[in-house]
Structures are given as C-alpha cells and as structure tokens.
Amino acid sequence: MSGQRVNDPVVDWLDADTVQIRQPKASHWEAPFLYLLFGRERALLIDTGATSDEAVFPLRATIDSLIADWLRRRPAVFVRPYPLVVAHSHAHGDHIAGDALLRRRPGTRVVGTSPAEVIGYFGFRSWPDETVTFDLGRRLIDVIGGPGHEPSAVVFFDRQTGILFTGDTVLPAHLYVRDLPQFRATIERLIRFRDDPPAPVRELRGAHIEMSSAPGVHYPPGTVDQPDEAPLPLRPGILDRVLSALDDLRGEPGERVVRRRFIVVLDR
Numbered sequence: 001m002s003g004q005r006v007n008d009p010v011v012d013w014l015d016a017d018t019v020q021i022r023q024p025k026a027s028h029w030e031a032p033f034l035y036l037l038f039g040r041e042r043a044l045l046i047d048t049g050a051t052s053d054e055a056v057f058p059l060r061a062t063i064d065s066l067i068a069d070w071l072r073r074r075p076a077v078f079v080r081p082y083p084l085v086v087a088h089s090h091a092h093g094d095h096i097a098g099d100a101l102l103r104r105r106p107g108t109r110v111v112g113t114s115p116a117e118v119i120g121y122f123g124f125r126s127w128p129d130e131t132v133t134f135d136l137g138r139r140l141i142d143v144i145g146g147p148g149h150e151p152s153a154v155v156f157f158d159r160q161t162g163i164l165f166t167g168d169t170v171l172p173a174h175l176y177v178r179d180l181p182q183f184r185a186t187i188e189r190l191i192r193f194r195d196d197p198p199a200p201v202r203e204l205r206g207a208h209i210e211m212s213s214a215p216g217v218h219y220p221p222g223t224v225d226q227p228d229e230a231p232l233p234l235r236p237g238i239l240d241r242v243l244s245a246l247d248d249l250r251g252e253p254g255e256r257v258v259r260r261r262f263i264v265v266l267d268r
C-alpha cells in the first residue's frame with residue numbers, strides 16, 4: 001500500500017469492533033501485538049507496546065484515529081468523550097512502554113501495572129483463581145488471573161470474538177516461565193475456562209511471534225526480518241500441549257522444551 005511508512009503499525013480489524021495492532025519490527029524487534037476492543041460505553045486497549053516515543057511508534061495517533069473511525073460508524077454511542085481503559089497482559093517493558101503516550105489523553109484511564117493495582121482495578125477478591133468480568137457496554141470481557149510469566153499477568157477473554165488474549169503466557173514464541181508452580185496453575189486455570197466457557201473459545205492470540213512456520217524452529221531474539229513467521233492465532237487445544245511440555249521440565253534453570261508451535265524456557 002502506498003503511503004505506509006516503515007514505522008506505521010500494522011492494523012487488522014478482526015471484526016467491526018476489534019482491532020489487532022502490531023508494533024512494526026522496524027521500530028522495535030520485539031514487535032508486540034496490541035488489541036483494541038470497542039464496547040458501547042468504553043474501549044479497552046490491551047498493552048501499549050515497547051516504545052515511549054511517539055515519533056518511533058505513533059501509538060497515540062493510531063489509537064485516536066481508530067477510535068474516531070469506530071465512532072463514525074457507531075453514531076448511537078453517546079458517551080463523550082468516549083472513555084478508553086488501558087490495561088496490560090503483564091508488566092514487562094515491551095508491553096507497557098507506550099503508557100506514557102496515553103496518560104494525558106482525555107477520557108483515558110491507564111491501569112497500574114503492579115499486582116495490587118491490577119487486582120484492585122478489576123476487583124479480584126480471590127487472586128489469581130477467580131475470573132472477573134469487565135463490561136465495555138454490551139460486551140463482556142472475562143479477566144482471568146495469569147501469573148507465572150510475570151506476577152501481574154492476566155488473560156482477557158472476549159466473548160464476542162471468542163479470542164483469549166494470552167500475552168506472553170501462550171504464544172507462538174518462547175514461553176518464559178519465571179514461576180513454574182504459578183505458570184502451571186495458570187495453564188490449568190485456562191484449560192478449565194476453555195472447557196466450561198461463558199462463550200465458545202475459538203482461538204488464542206498472544207503478544208509476539210518468534211516461531212517460524214517450520215515446526216520447532218524459532219527466530220533468535222533480536223531478529224528484525226522474519227519472512228517466514230508462524231501464524232499468530234493458536235487453537236484452544238494448544239493449552240493441553242503447553243501443560244504436557246511443562247510436565248517434561250525437570251526444574252533446571254535455563255532448561256528448554258521445544259514443541260512444534262512454541263518453546264518453553266525455565267527462566268530461573
């Protein structure tokens with residue numbers, strides 16, 4: 001497409017109310033995925049990317065223009081300014097750096113990134129075992145406790161699209177396990193959710209792609225050019241394969257278990 005600059009985000013509308021945004025590799029090799037979900041009363045942005053410089057990755061301009069586009073098609077949405085909640089899959093820097101670009105945006109609430117702030121904002125009374133709902137206005141999001149990769153991690157489930165937004169917990173990439181008992185409990189929690197869901201779980205979308213389309217073959221960290229990437233969406237059955245890979249760990253720091261679509265790494 002003409003007019004696309006190298007640092008422009010890659011924007012995909014997954015349905016009329018759901019946007020997938022990828023920070024371009026040219027602006028940061030981590031190239032995380034962000035998601036913007038629109039409801040009748042507010043929108044939810046999941047993650048803000050790896051850069052806090054609007055000139056490097058124009059997050060504020062991108063979000064403003066997507067919200068304006070959506071509101072133009074939804075004249076019945078009457079709340080003005082239309083509120084935006086910015087929350088996170090987890091607190092690692094490549095998912096929260098862009099918070100600084102949105103903090104002063106009108107009508108915008110940026111949820112804090114500590115476990116206490118995440119628990120408090122979403123109203124968990126029994127963290128991390130409880131699943132809580134978050135209403136965007138005729139659109140319910142289930143928020144599932146997800147520590148193990150990082151202590152404040154959550155998984156968002158969107159009943160409208162059937163997508164589980166799994167951050168850095170389950171994705172076609174390295175699954176860095178920082179706390180094995182917690183990580184395992186999170187995968188078991190996601191399996192229970194998948195098997196008894198409030199709406200059918202269609203697929204998982206995480207925050208990075210590091211695998212190539214060849215089974216078990218990954219691009220090393222720092223790779224900018226990934227011409228043969230694996231697809232981002234994973235089928236719900238992948239959760240069973242992640243659990244079985246965790247079973248194969250013997251507990252040695254740095255240990256790796258390679259599977260077709262992901263690589264489990266025991267971080268510490």
Ligand SMILES: [Zn+2]
Nearest residue numbers: 090092150168
């Ligand atoms: Zn992470």
